[in-house]
Amino acid sequence: MQSPNLYLLIVLAPLFGALAAGLFGTGFLGSFVCRKAAHRITIAGVMVSFIGSVITLFQVLDGHTYDGVLYTWSVIGTTPLQLGFLIDPLSALMMVVVTGVSLMVHIYTIGYMADDPGYQRFFAYISLFTFSMLMLVMANNMVQLFFGWEAVGLVSYLLIGFWFKKSTAVFANMKAFLVNRVGDFGFVLGIGLLFAYTGSMHYGTVFDKSAELATLGFPGTDWQLLTVACISLFVGAMGKSAQVPLHTWLPDSMEGPTPISALIHAATMVTAGIFMVARFSPVFEYSDTALSLIIVVGAIGALFLGILGIIQNDIKRVVAYSTLSQLGYMTVALGASAYSVAIFHLMTHAFFKALLFLGAGSVIIGMHHDQDIRNMGGLRKYMPITWITFLIGTLALVGTPFFSGFYSKEHIIEAAALSNVWGAGFAKYATLIGVFVTSLYSFRVYFLVFHGKERFDTSGHAHHGHDDHAHDDHGHHGGTPHESPWVVTLPLVLLAIPSIFAGIWFVDPLLFNGYFNGVITVMASHPVMAELAAHWSGWMGYALHGFVTVPFWLMIAGLVVAWYCYMVNPAVPAAIHRSLSGVITILENKYYCDWINEQIFARGARALGRGFWQVGDRGLIDGLLVNGSARVVGWVSAISRHLQSGYIYHYAFAMIIGIMVLLTFFVLTVQ
Numbered sequence: 001m002q003s004p005n006l007y008l009l010i011v012l013a014p015l016f017g018a019l020a021a022g023l024f025g026t027g028f029l030g031s032f033v034c035r036k037a038a039h040r041i042t043i044a045g046v047m048v049s050f051i052g053s054v055i056t057l058f059q060v061l062d063g064h065t066y067d068g069v070l071y072t073w074s075v076i077g078t079t080p081l082q083l084g085f086l087i088d089p090l091s092a093l094m095m096v097v098v099t100g101v102s103l104m105v106h107i108y109t110i111g112y113m114a115d116d117p118g119y120q121r122f123f124a125y126i127s128l129f130t131f132s133m134l135m136l137v138m139a140n141n142m143v144q145l146f147f148g149w150e151a152v153g154l155v156s157y158l159l160i161g162f163w164f165k166k167s168t169a170v171f172a173n174m175k176a177f178l179v180n181r182v183g184d185f186g187f188v189l190g191i192g193l194l195f196a197y198t199g200s201m202h203y204g205t206v207f208d209k210s211a212e213l214a215t216l217g218f219p220g221t222d223w224q225l226l227t228v229a230c231i232s233l234f235v236g237a238m239g240k241s242a243q244v245p246l247h248t249w250l251p252d253s254m255e256g257p258t259p260i261s262a263l264i265h266a267a268t269m270v271t272a273g274i275f276m277v278a279r280f281s282p283v284f285e286y287s288d289t290a291l292s293l294i295i296v297v298g299a300i301g302a303l304f305l306g307i308l309g310i311i312q313n314d315i316k317r318v319v320a321y322s323t324l325s326q327l328g329y330m331t332v333a334l335g336a337s338a339y340s341v342a343i344f345h346l347m348t349h350a351f352f353k354a355l356l357f358l359g360a361g362s363v364i365i366g367m368h369h370d371q372d373i374r375n376m377g378g379l380r381k382y383m384p385i386t387w388i389t390f391l392i393g394t395l396a397l398v399g400t401p402f403f404s405g406f407y408s409k410e411h412i413i414e415a416a417a418l419s420n421v422w423g424a425g426f427a428k429y430a431t432l433i434g435v436f437v438t439s440l441y442s443f444r445v446y447f448l449v450f451h452g453k454e455r456f457d458t459s460g461h462a463h464h465g466h467d468d469h470a471h472d473d474h475g476h477h478g479g480t481p482h483e484s485p486w487v488v489t490l491p492l493v494l495l496a497i498p499s500i501f502a503g504i505w506f507v508d509p510l511l512f513n514g515y516f517n518g519v520i521t522v523m524a525s526h527p528v529m530a531e532l533a534a535h536w537s538g539w540m541g542y543a544l545h546g547f548v549t550v551p552f553w554l555m556i557a558g559l560v561v562a563w564y565c566y567m568v569n570p571a572v573p574a575a576i577h578r579s580l581s582g583v584i585t586i587l588e589n590k591y592y593c594d595w596i597n598e599q600i601f602a603r604g605a606r607a608l609g610r611g612f613w614q615v616g617d618r619g620l621i622d623g624l625l626v627n628g629s630a631r632v633v634g635w636v637s638a639i640s641r642h643l644q645s646g647y648i649y650h651y652a653f654a655m656i657i658g659i660m661v662l663l664t665f666f667v668l669t670v671q
Helices: 004-024 035-061 089-112 119-138 142-160 167-198 203-208 225-240 249-255 258-267 269-279 288-311 315-335 339-366 384-398 404-418 424-450 486-512 528-534 538-546 550-568 571-579 581-588 590-643 648-670
Strands: 066-076 079-087
Touching: 004 035, 004 066, 004 079, 004 089, 004 119, 035 089, 035 119, 079 089, 079 119, 079 142, 089 119, 089 258, 089 269, 089 339, 089 486, 119 142, 119 258, 119 269, 142 167, 142 225, 142 249, 142 258, 142 269, 167 203, 167 225, 167 249, 225 269, 225 288, 249 258, 249 315, 258 269, 258 315, 258 339, 269 315, 269 339, 288 315, 288 424, 288 581, 288 590, 315 339, 315 404, 315 424, 339 384, 339 404, 339 486, 339 528, 384 404, 384 424, 384 486, 384 550, 404 424, 404 486, 404 528, 404 538, 404 550, 424 550, 486 528, 486 538, 550 571, 571 581, 581 590
Parallel strands: none
Antiparallel strands: 066 079
């Protein structure tokens, strides 16, 4: 049953909540919507979207899909710009993930932002973000995709800089905005190339012509046209999904409130690039060069960005670098043509990473907004619900057998090992080593926060972490840690359930029972999924076999190292820091990526801009066109004013001269 009205309701319900809270709760058009009404309206809107998304998913499972145009809002030449929806297994799954995590974040926000003066504004932003993400994943054409793509970027800018009186937050949101503009430039070029050679913005038309496009070369080069288009599209994904080297914005975005860290950086915005590449699999499959670039970039992120999490002391930043690493894993799966595995990990990661971000926020609340893990310890007995749910998220993240992350991460590692594209060998070892790294930084945080010696101050003078914000939600009053209120812990419990069981529930249908048939295209030359299916023995057998695999023992090794270094012999990390001071300096400077961006690219851009200003603006426009034209007018007027003397005989003389000129011209013309 095709239900375009239901799809409209799913999209518009969060938009209605955002408009109600934003326009009538912030003083923009009045303050009719109070704090309580703001969260009730927006949560109701997202709940309607979530229920509608679940209904849509069941309709898709029954074989009912939809690809239709609802509205044509403009026509350029013969090209219509349309609003339309594509409801298929991929979009239906993304809709449930986006609205489900968003609903948990909305509920969590009631407790986390309880005392913030921008309460209604925050709910308006996160509801508007949900609307933007739904427009992106439900689009059936590249124009609407680009609209959703830019809308989530705009709202993320507003959310990261939510505490706009805090200078670091303003810097972070501007950084995120500018880095994403770099990626979006490539994204626009990719869309433009596909449109130029297909004459259509509609997915179906573009995908149907992929084989034809694969035979074309890019003008003036020996490159394949689709290779250029795919690399351009992937540059957009690199910005939105924080891939090297366009990853630098994501750690700094932790300056925003914790709920948006879960919403933007776990399940929605950063996964938009992963979703886009999977959606465009019929195009990417024709370019091995693009797939090689994707798998190498993903492998670099999975390993080297994860290593940065080991030296972080801010609890949110550790989870942020974990997100960068896991996005690298998803990208590796895309490059190996295991698109369904990438989407599977996207889904499981959404649950356990949202759980970890919200758990970190609960710890921050319990610690009276101290975010430094060096000031924590022994919180297990003070925050039992946060402790057990955070442990569940950690076990899922590191890939413990039977937990959701195990099924998706293990398949990514196997896909890298089985792939035949260039760079797959590097990806195989990078993802394997990344398992140890993930386990090390994850259990480092877990042990330092919830076990060992209590290092917090109970005297009422709280220590404050790096991301201490100017707008105090709950007050920096120090004292004994405490469990968070139920509106914070309830989403933790609800997210912990799929963090455990989502892999068991969904691994068979998503990977091996044809859920993505007809949606994701994989060519015979990339047989990774077929080889994975040949060795599949069911979720129980796969998990039991996981206890004897290399990734499992690498995970155990990371756990043991973390336990020894931070529980048994804390002097070891300090000794390592002293002996590897040069390496630590490189890591503390994040491989100097920020320095390169600021000192080379940003300074070069400033110099170029200054040149345009001096030569173009001041010299050409102001100096020649504006001031030059004024000088010409002044010169002409200075001469012509001598002709306006006021004497009648001067004017009579001028008339005689004029008549003589006209007569001469007339005589010459007649002859």
